[in-house]
Amino acid sequence: MQPERGVLGVFAEVAAAAGAVRTLRKGGHAEIRFAAPAPYPELVEALGRPRSRLDSVTLSGAALGVAGGFALCIGTALAWPLMTGGKPIVSIPPFVIIAFELSVLVGACVNLAALAFSAGRGRRRRAVPYDPRFSADRIGVFVVGGDLGAAERTLRAGGAEEVRHVA
Amino acid sequence: MSAVLAPAQRVQATVLATQGRPRGGHLLLIALAGIAAALGAWAEIVQIQQGLKVSGLNRPVGWAVYITDFVFWVGIAHSGTLISAVLFLLRARFRTAIYRVAEAMTVFGVMTAGLFPVVHLGRPWFAYWLFPYPNQRHLWVNFRSPLMWDVFAVSTYFIVSAIFLVVGIVPDAAALRDASAGWRRRFYGVFAAGWRGTDEEWRHYARAYLYFAAFATPLVFSVHSVVSWDFAVSILPGWHSTIFPPYFVAGAIFSGIAMVVTLLVPLRKVLHLEELITPWHLDMTSRMILLTSLIVTYSYAIEAVMALRAGPGPELSIAAYRATGPFAPLYWTMVACNCVFPLFLIASKVRRSPAALLGICILVNVGMWLERFIIIVTSLSHDRIPYDWWGIYRPTMVEAGITLGSFGWFFFWFLIFVKLLPAVSISEMKEEVLHEVGHAA
Numbered sequence: 001m002q003p004e005r006g007v008l009g010v011f012a013e014v015a016a017a018a019g020a021v022r023t024l025r026k027g028g029h030a031e032i033r034f035a036a037p038a039p040y041p042e043l044v045e046a047l048g049r050p051r052s053r054l055d056s057v058t059l060s061g062a063a064l065g066v067a068g069g070f071a072l073c074i075g076t077a078l079a080w081p082l083m084t085g086g087k088p089i090v091s092i093p094p095f096v097i098i099a100f101e102l103s104v105l106v107g108a109c110v111n112l113a114a115l116a117f118s119a120g121r122g123r124r125r126r127a128v129p130y131d132p133r134f135s136a137d138r139i140g141v142f143v144v145g146g147d148l149g150a151a152e153r154t155l156r157a158g159g160a161e162e163v164r165h166v167a
Numbered sequence: 168m169s170a171v172l173a174p175a176q177r178v179q180a181t182v183l184a185t186q187g188r189p190r191g192g193h194l195l196l197i198a199l200a201g202i203a204a205a206l207g208a209w210a211e212i213v214q215i216q217q218g219l220k221v222s223g224l225n226r227p228v229g230w231a232v233y234i235t236d237f238v239f240w241v242g243i244a245h246s247g248t249l250i251s252a253v254l255f256l257l258r259a260r261f262r263t264a265i266y267r268v269a270e271a272m273t274v275f276g277v278m279t280a281g282l283f284p285v286v287h288l289g290r291p292w293f294a295y296w297l298f299p300y301p302n303q304r305h306l307w308v309n310f311r312s313p314l315m316w317d318v319f320a321v322s323t324y325f326i327v328s329a330i331f332l333v334v335g336i337v338p339d340a341a342a343l344r345d346a347s348a349g350w351r352r353r354f355y356g357v358f359a360a361g362w363r364g365t366d367e368e369w370r371h372y373a374r375a376y377l378y379f380a381a382f383a384t385p386l387v388f389s390v391h392s393v394v395s396w397d398f399a400v401s402i403l404p405g406w407h408s409t410i411f412p413p414y415f416v417a418g419a420i421f422s423g424i425a426m427v428v429t430l431l432v433p434l435r436k437v438l439h440l441e442e443l444i445t446p447w448h449l450d451m452t453s454r455m456i457l458l459t460s461l462i463v464t465y466s467y468a469i470e471a472v473m474a475l476r477a478g479p480g481p482e483l484s485i486a487a488y489r490a491t492g493p494f495a496p497l498y499w500t501m502v503a504c505n506c507v508f509p510l511f512l513i514a515s516k517v518r519r520s521p522a523a524l525l526g527i528c529i530l531v532n533v534g535m536w537l538e539r540f541i542i543i544v545t546s547l548s549h550d551r552i553p554y555d556w557w558g559i560y561r562p563t564m565v566e567a568g569i570t571l572g573s574f575g576w577f578f579f580w581f582l583i584f585v586k587l588l589p590a591v592s593i594s595e596m597k598e599e600v601l602h603e604v605g606h607a608a
Binding site: 014033034035036037038039040041044047049051052054055058062072073076077079080082084087091094095097098100101102104105107108109111112114115116118119120122123125126127128130132134135136137 | 326360375389
């Protein structure tokens, strides 16, 4: 998906990029995005996006794993009721181990699926123009909508080594 | 130079340089590992054709080298998760440069460990009976058996470790994709999964990674605890002990970190990673080896004390058998390798000397293999039933071949991995060097 119309600033310094993002936000620009080779905390903080809400999906997966683990063990024990050593057919303590392992397994798999879905959707909805330098040693700050002329001036004043309009 | 430009470029260039065409020495090592793995496969074929009689397994020693190898390789796999997940949650900065190697080692270690229960079955074509699924036999697995817990623990560990490794590679693969051409660009593109490094991707990635670490952390402690229950849940003297889970976990971390260093020292030299994996990283890793060595030494001492406190009886008899019986040379070699040689790591000069460190870590690997052998074989060979009595176990060439093959199998995959995918995390190192630049300023 092509990114929307906006202004892209290319930065070589994290501090400068973070400063420009802060200034842009103060200037009333609502739609600011970046692409960077690493999740630099200063930059992430400057953008002020809310924390990802993968938690609920991932933890639901883990809970499903616990339930599935117990269901599998109890169902198996009841389907094949073989008494050994006078111990109960449905013996919960050993089943806790299986339930724990499945909670980790299902939780991790659901976490992976949620990450793939959320990151892919985010990449399409909040696209930043592709530039191979953004995975190497440069940071791209992309401003969409609003007064693009003012955004360009802010990016230049903030230390962008290159600023261009994206149609 | 700016805060991002110079260090980030240097990190990427250093790691990218490791991804070139393998040189003669590297190809030779891959070939040697492949030959060792093939030898192991041939030994396994001989065992399948002729049955378990070609192994040294007999009454009363029904578990020996194969189970030793299984426990050894699961233990080796442990430190990867410890370094990548536990140290991530603890924000230990020294993990950044070494965790990828440890994670890869974990995945290949579990892949190797997983072979041994199947090899040990004798009839490996029935291995699928271990997994629960509706079948025409109308039989279900017994979830009250520790062997079944093992199937779930090791399978879960393998899948979660593999996911953790692959997810960590995604941003690095994108960096390599953008810096490569030809088939490598397409290859890295598959691992990059369309990654662009946008704020939305990083936002979800950071949260998901935290959860992967949170899920993997209890696995560090649970998997080897479950492996220890294979023994501790039985009533055999020498195995039936409540100290086994922490003892096994400490031993697993000990042997695993020793293997990480065994791999790291030559790797940083051969791949020219000295700038990223510094003596400081080796120093910090050595401290963990020293700590876990002390825990393992304490466990050995506690085992002996418990046997003495119990008075004359099976426990004391097995402790004396280990220290003075036919396996005593192996027992004391184990004590020297695991308890004495690591004490040299108290000296910072030794901790920062790659050659000395490598020597100690190889000895630790030998010692930890012997530890598992001693636990398994001596407890079984000292039987108490008249018609089984005592039996001395000696491994055969087939068992030696399969063990050698497991090392070949492990190193084969590892050597290919370091040439195809980054052995050091590029994105985290970029963040790390910026942190260092910030502190220096």
